[in-house]
Amino acid sequence: MGITVAIVGLGQIGGSLAAALTRRKLARVIGVARREATARRARRMKILEQAGTDPAAVASAEVVVLATPVQTLLRQIPIMARIVRPAAILTDVGSTKKDILDAFRRAKPPAAVIAGHPMAGNERAGLDGVDPDLFIDRPWVLIPARRGDRKRGAVLEKLVKAIGAKPRWMDDPLDHDLKVARVSHIPYLLSYALLGTAEDAIRVCGNSFRDATRVAASDVDMVLDFLLTNRGPIRKAAGELKERLSALTAAIGRRDEGTLRILLERARARRQRI
Amino acid sequence: MGITVAIVGLGQIGGSLAAALTRRKLARVIGVARREATARRARRMKILEQAGTDPAAVASAEVVVLATPVQTLLRQIPIMARIVRPAAILTDVGSTKKDILDAFRRAKPPAAVIAGHPMAGNERAGLDGVDPDLFIDRPWVLIPARRGDRKRGAVLEKLVKAIGAKPRWMDDPLDHDLKVARVSHIPYLLSYALLGTAEDAIRVCGNSFRDATRVAASDVDMVLDFLLTNRGPIRKAAGELKERLSALTAAIGRRDEGTLRILLERARARRQRI
Numbered sequence: 299m300g301i302t303v304a305i306v307g308l309g310q311i312g313g314s315l316a317a318a319l320t321r322r323k324l325a326r327v328i329g330v331a332r333r334e335a336t337a338r339r340a341r342r343m344k345i346l347e348q349a350g351t352d353p354a355a356v357a358s359a360e361v362v363v364l365a366t367p368v369q370t371l372l373r374q375i376p377i378m379a380r381i382v383r384p385a386a387i388l389t390d391v392g393s394t395k396k397d398i399l400d401a402f403r404r405a406k407p408p409a410a411v412i413a414g415h416p417m418a419g420n421e422r423a424g425l426d427g428v429d430p431d432l433f434i435d436r437p438w439v440l441i442p443a444r445r446g447d448r449k450r451g452a453v454l455e456k457l458v459k460a461i462g463a464k465p466r467w468m469d470d471p472l473d474h475d476l477k478v479a480r481v482s483h484i485p486y487l488l489s490y491a492l493l494g495t496a497e498d499a500i501r502v503c504g505n506s507f508r509d510a511t512r513v514a515a516s517d518v519d520m521v522l523d524f525l526l527t528n529r530g531p532i533r534k535a536a537g538e539l540k541e542r543l544s545a546l547t548a549a550i551g552r553r554d555e556g557t558l559r560i561l562l563e564r565a566r567a568r569r570q571r572i
Numbered sequence: 573m574g575i576t577v578a579i580v581g582l583g584q585i586g587g588s589l590a591a592a593l594t595r596r597k598l599a600r601v602i603g604v605a606r607r608e609a610t611a612r613r614a615r616r617m618k619i620l621e622q623a624g625t626d627p628a629a630v631a632s633a634e635v636v637v638l639a640t641p642v643q644t645l646l647r648q649i650p651i652m653a654r655i656v657r658p659a660a661i662l663t664d665v666g667s668t669k670k671d672i673l674d675a676f677r678r679a680k681p682p683a684a685v686i687a688g689h690p691m692a693g694n695e696r697a698g699l700d701g702v703d704p705d706l707f708i709d710r711p712w713v714l715i716p717a718r719r720g721d722r723k724r725g726a727v728l729e730k731l732v733k734a735i736g737a738k739p740r741w742m743d744d745p746l747d748h749d750l751k752v753a754r755v756s757h758i759p760y761l762l763s764y765a766l767l768g769t770a771e772d773a774i775r776v777c778g779n780s781f782r783d784a785t786r787v788a789a790s791d792v793d794m795v796l797d798f799l800l801t802n803r804g805p806i807r808k809a810a811g812e813l814k815e816r817l818s819a820l821t822a823a824i825g826r827r828d829e830g831t832l833r834i835l836l837e838r839a840r841a842r843r844q845r846i
Contacts, residue, residue: 345808350764437776466776477773485784488762491816493839495758495809499751500738500846502711504691506787507846510759513780514843518836522829529824535769536821540814542765547810550803555796562792565767569788572774572781 301453304359306330306374308340308349310419310427310520311391312365315371317345317430319460325457326357332366339425357381361454362409364390367523372401379407387454389414393478395441395471395526402443410450411443415474416463423517434462441468475528480533483528486521487536489514575727578633580604582614582623584693584701584794585665586639591619591704592735599731602629606640613699631655635728636683638664638669641797646675653681661728663688667752668802669715669745676717684724685717689748690737691756697791708736715742749802753809757802760795761810763788 303325305312312329319325329349331337337349348355353374356362362382364371371392379402382388388409392398395413402411418436420427438458442448448467458465468474489511496503525532549557575612577599579586584605593599605611611623622629627648631635636656638645645666652677656662662683666672669687676685692710694701712732716722722741732739742748763785770777799806823831 301627316728333740335646363720398829415776417776419778436778439776466817474776477776480765480769480771481781484625485766487817487820488766488784488813489780489843490820490836490839491813492755492759492762493842494816494835495754495812496842497754499754500842502689502691502713502748503755503846504693504710506759506763507755509783509786510762511839511843512783514836514839518833518840518842521836524825525824525832526829529827533821533825536817538769539762539765540817542768543761543810543814546761547807550799550828551807553800553803555800558796559792561768562764562788562795565764565785565788566790566792568767568770568774569763571784572785 301325301361302328302359303361303363303457304328304330305346305363305365306353306356306378307364307366307370307564308364308368309424310422311416312363313340313345313425313428314430314432315363315365315391315461316340317343317428318433319457320345320347321430322460324460325361327363328359333492336425343425343428345428353377354381355448357383359386361387361457362390364388364392367520368392368394368398369523371413372397375401376405379405379409382409384408386410387412387451389417390456393482393524395474397527399441399443399471408445412447412451412454413443413471414454415439415478418463419516420513421513421517423520431462436463437466438463439466439468439474441471441474443520473529476534479528480538483524483532484535484539486513486516486525487532488539516556575599575635576602576633577635577637578602578604578630578729579637579639580630580652581638581640581644582610583639583694583698585690586637587614587619587699587702588704588706589637589639589665589735590614591617591702592707594619594621594732595704596734598734599635599773602633604629608838610699613675615701617699621703627651630654631657633660635661635663635731638662638666641794642666642668642672642801645798646671649675650679651679653679653683656681656683658682660684661686661725663728665690667756667798669713671801672716673715673745684721686725686747687715687717687745688692688728689713689752691789692737695787696736697794705736710737712737713740713742713748715745715748746805750805750808753802753805754812757798757806758809758813760787760790760799761806
């Protein structure tokens, strides 16, 4: 409990992180929100010790977590880089990493910088979505901004583990963004596309459709934020997906049961390893 | 309990239907399996009153349900059409309907024919997947084969409702097959395509990927059966899906937040009505 964690942005992820740390007595959490009403609500929820709207509050923290939408984050990084204390760790929870790491490097903060991405979330927006167990068993990607930052980031890795998440160290932000496009952003796009084609067929839909379209209920602002900040990787991953789909429908068209069986068995085995 | 229902094919759907009827004391259920071992197992599970391997057993039933894979079903229809008693209702649970209704019409059974399709299922194959509550709140499509059959099918509709499913009368089997391609078969193909492109990105996957690929764990023979008997509609629906996906990625590529917001809000509203 000796450590102070400042969280800038009290949405679903920032709020859940505050709750996860506070409930487990892992840190003293201070929050910074854009609006005083949000700060007040977070205090009433008892997910943190103090909350306000002044970014200067982060100066007292050993770990500073930027948890605003990616497009806001990119504007905040140069400002925060000057406020955070040199011995601190500066991190974020943005779901795309290339632009964020570029911004961190340009800002040259004296603090250690480890960009982060918890692969967790639910369909409820803002503080309505707060869940202290949101990160349990979920991957939490960590990418050091510069040589030497990883070593200084041990405290952050420990906190990530302590709230139940699985730290996944990565080096290349573009590699991260392409992987995330493949396993997260494309499923979102497919859910919108499926709902677009379904029309009145929805009245006969079963579990496969419900599962495949669940994420379409997500907060639209949140989704637009990651779609618009990961444009290149998403288009590449969408191209790959369309090719795979075409290979499957071509095999169906020519009644090629042998090829289909191989593709399906392979996917099934992969799914069972998740 | 006065009614006798014969179920031919004791897999996940046939077995679950037997269990749903028996547990609720809605009918006396007799089962016909391909292998004696399956019939014996079904008897031990107490999901029916009697089970064997002789198709002639269906002659005593008021309702005969063909619950074998579609490709088997197409071979069985002419045989069953001659065994079923004229006053009975002959139905099936196949997930594609055009070829099945053509076969039913060609066979000209004296019994009433209502083709059926329960939109239900789980990832466990055969009798391992038996669940007496599998059909609760699920659509169950009913398509009369000929003029006059619908009126004679009232008993079947009553049974479908009694096990908790929602009867959905339809007229056009091709319309059914295209709708099912859109809301069921395409989600299956997308789950295989997603797993194909994911590769080592899987280690950072979150809930959206888990949800979107859940059906890939399904029994491969069952999936091949509906993919290979619904080729035309699947290819049409896959084309529609790719077009929708391209429209989304094009809007992302040109940073067209306005168009994206409209598409996402529309899909979200549609999802929330499910």
